[in-house]
Amino acid sequence: MDTIYLDNAASTQPDPQVLKAMREVLEQRWGNPSSAHEVGSRARIRLDESRTAIAGLIGCRDDEVYFTSGGTEADNWAILGVLDFWREQKDHFITAPTEHHAVSDVAKWWSERGGSVSWLPVDGDGRIDPADVAKAITPRTALVSVMHVNNELGTIQEIAAIGDICRERGVIFHTDCVQSFGKIPFRMADIVADLASISSHKIYGPKGSGALIVRRGTRLSPRFYGGSQERGLRTGTENVPGIVGFGAAAKLCMERLESENRMVRNMRDRLEREILAAIPNVRINGSRESRAPGLLNVSFRGCDGEALLVALDRKGFCVSTGSACSAGALGASHVLMGIGLDVETARSAIRFSFGRFNRADDVDKLMNVLPQLVERQRQTAPIS
Amino acid sequence: MNPSHATNSSARNGKERPTVAVAMSGGVDSSVAAALLVRQGFEVIGLTMHLWTDPKGEELSLNRSSGCCSVTMSRDAAAVADRLGFRHYVLDLSREFHDSVVRDFRDEYFAGRTPNPCVRCNTFVKWQTLLARARQMGCDYLATGHYARSDHHGERARLLRARFLDKDQSYALWGLDQDSLCHTVFPLGELTKPEVRKIAAELGLKTADKPESQDICFIPDDDYGRFLRTDGGTGLPVLEAGEIIGPEDKILGRHRGIAYYTVGQRKGLGVAAERPLYVTRIDPHKNRVYVGWEDDCFSDTATAAHVNWVSIGCPGEPIPCQVKVRYRDHGHGARVTAVDEQTVRMDFDRPVRAVTPGQSAVFYQGDVVLGGGVISEFNSVRKP
Secondary structure: OOOEEOEOOOOOOOOHHHHHHHHHHHHHOOOOOOOOOHHHHHHHHHHHHHHHHHHHHHOOOHHHEEEEOOHHHHHHHHHHHHHHHOOOOOOEEEEOOOOOHHHHHHHHHHHHOOOEEEEOOOOOOOOOOHHHHHHHOOOOEEEEEOOOEOOOOOEEOOHHHHHHHHHHHOOEEEEEOOOOOOOOOOOHHHHOOOEEEEEOOOOOOOOOOEEEEEOOOOOOOOOOOOOOHHHHOOOOOOOHHHHHHHHHHHHHHHHHHHHHHHHHHHHHHHHHHHHHHHOOOEEEEOOOOOEOOOEEEEEEOOOOHHHHHHHHHHOOEEOEOOOOOOOOEEOOOHHHHHOOOOHHHHHOEEEEEOOOOOOOHHHHHHHHHHHHHHHHHHHHOOOO | OOHHHHHHHHHHOOOOOOEEEEEOOOOHHHHHHHHHHHHOOOEEEEEEEEOOOOOOOOHHHHHHOOOOOOHHHHHHHHHHHHHHOOEEEEEEOHHHHHHHHHHHHHHHHHOOOOOOHHHHHHHHHHHHHHHHHHHHOOOOEEEOOOOEEEEEEOOEEEEEEOOOHHHOOHHHHOOOOHHHHHOEEOOOOOOOHHHHHHHHHHOOOOOOOOOOOOOOOOOOOOOHHHHHHHHHHOOOHHHOOEEEEOHHHOEEEEEOOHHHOOOOOOOOOOOOOOOOOEEEEEEOOOOEEEEEOHHHHEEEEEEEEEEEOOOOOOOOOOEEEEEEOOOOOOOEEEEEEEEEOOEEEEEEEEEEEOOOOOOEEEEEEOOEEEEEEEEEEEOOEOOO
C-alpha cells in the first residue's frame, strides 16, 4: 500500500539535495567550525553559506540569523530572553491563546512565576485584530508575540500591522514564522518584526535545526552560556549537518517558492471544493480569504477526528487532527477551542497539508475513500 | 468469542480478514493478548487510551507504577506493536474518563459509598467509547488483556469467568451489553498468568517483567483525601471531622472525614476498645461513621441498583446464584430477585461480611456471569 503524506505542516520529507549537502559535511567537513585549522575552516565555510542562504530567503542580514535546535527553542528563547533582559523595567507579555504551545506555554509559565500576561481575543477564523494589540499595550509591556501563520488553521495574521503598532509604542515584537518561512513569500522588513522563529524540518530540511532571526539592536538575554558561538547569544558547538541541511533547504525554497506555492494551493483548493461537494455537514476552519496555501482544516461533524485519522492511516493517508503532540496523544485542539468551536466540532477536525512531494492525483485517491469513511463513521458514532 | 467464529462472520462481510483493535496499556497482559491475535491471523491494531492528566500537571508521576495512560506506558505499547508488526495509536479519552469515571468516583465518596472505578472505566470508557471508536476506524472487534471469556448460547452472547479463577477479572466486566460482548475478544481467558508471562518472555516483549498494577490509576499516591480536595471537593463535609459512633450509640471518638472510611474497615479508626472495631455503616447526612464488633458487620440481604443483565434477559423469577460483593471474593450463595429492570434484591443463604455500598455485586451461575449491579443498601444482622 502506498503512503500518501498529507501532513506537511507537521514535518516534511527531507529533499534529496538536503541529504546530499548534509552527507558532504558529515563525511568531508566534520570539523569544529571554531577551530582555526583547515579542517575547522572547511566546516565554517558551509556554515556561513547556510547562514547566507537563510538570510537571503527571509531578507535579513547574515548576522541577524542565530541558529537554534528548532522552532520551539527559538520561540522559548525569544520570549524568555526578552522578558529576562527587560525584567527590571517591564514584565508584561502579550500573546494569544491560539499560538503554538512553544509560545503559549511559556506565557503560562511566565504568569505562574508572577509575570503579567495579556491574552488577545481571536475571531472565529483565528484572526487577531491589531487594534486589540494596541489596546493591550501598557507602559510595562516588554513583548508581543503573534504567529505569522497558524499551524492548525493556516490563517495568516496581519503581523505587519501588529509590528507597526509595536514599533511605534517601543515594544519588541516576536513572531513565530515556522509555518510561513519558505512557504509564503515575505521579508523581515515586510512583517516589521524584531524577532522571528523559523524551522528547518517544515521546509524539507532535517529536524533539530532552526533559527531565531534577531533584528539588529534588539536586546535579549542568552539562554545558554559557555562559549562564543552565534556571537555569544546561543553558545555550544554548532549543529553543522543540521544547519547545512537547513541552508540547502532554504536555497531550494528560494528557487521554487512561487511555483510550489501555486501547486499546493491548487491541490488544497481542489480538495476543499471536492469535500464541500461530496460530503455534507462539514465546516472549513480558518480564514478562507487569508490562509497559507497548502493547508486545509475541516470539521466533519458527527465524526471523531481521532478515529477518522486512524481509519485514513489504515488506508495509507497521513493526516493530522491538530498539531502532533509529543506524547503521541491525539486530543481536542486548543486552537480550535480557542476560535470558539464547540468540543464536538473541534474533535471532528482533520488537518490536510500539502507539500513539495505531493502529486496531483493524491487528491483523487483521497477522495476515493474519504466520503465513505466519513459516512461510515457517522453511522457508527456512539450515542452520547 | 473464538477466532473461527470471527472469521466466519467476517467472511460474510466479504472482507479478507477480520480486524481487531487491542486496548493496550503497555503491560504484559494486553501485549500478550495482541501477540496471540497476530498469531491467530487477525489483522491487529493497537490502541492506548490517554485517560488522565493530574490537574497539577503531574502526568509523569503515573510512570511510577500502574497508570494506564502514562507516556511510558504508551511508548511501551508502541514498542510492542512495532515488534509485532502492527500499527499503534494513542487516543485521548480523558474527557470521557473524567466524565464517567472520575466524577462518579468523587460523587460516590461524597455520598458515603466506596466506588469501583474499574467497573465504570470498563463499561463506559473501554467498551462504550473505545469499542465505538474502534468500529469507526473500520475494526470488527475490540480485544483486551482481561482474564475472562465469552461464548454464544442460543441467541445471546454470554460473559464467562476466566478458566483459572485466581486471575479471573470477570467481576469488573458486568456492565458490558450484548452488542459489546458480540464484538469483543478475550484472548487470555484460557491462560494462567505464568503462561502469559512465559509467552511474553518467548516473544522477547519488553513488558515481560513488569509488576502487577494495583492502585487506582488516577490516584497514584493513594491519597484519596488529597485527590478529593484537589478535584473540586474543597470544604465538603466528607472531608470534615465528625463523630464515630460505637455499639449502643456511644460516641467513641472523632473521624477525619467519611471519605477516608469504608464499610468493613478495621485499621486506622483511632479508637481504643477491648476487641477490634469495624466500620459497619457510614451516614453522609449526619457525617457519622458507625463502628461495631466484627459480628455486627454482616448482612443477609442487600439491594443493588444500576443492574445490567449481561448474559441473560432480566429474570421474571428469583434465581439461585453465587454473588461476589467485591473483586477478591469467592462468592456467596444467594437468591437474586429482580425488583425492576435495574434493581435487584439479594437474599444471601448465610450472612455476608462487609457488604459495601458502591462496590459491585456480580451474579454468577457456574462460569456464567449473569449480571451485576452497584450495591445500594444492605441490612445489618449479627453473625449467627
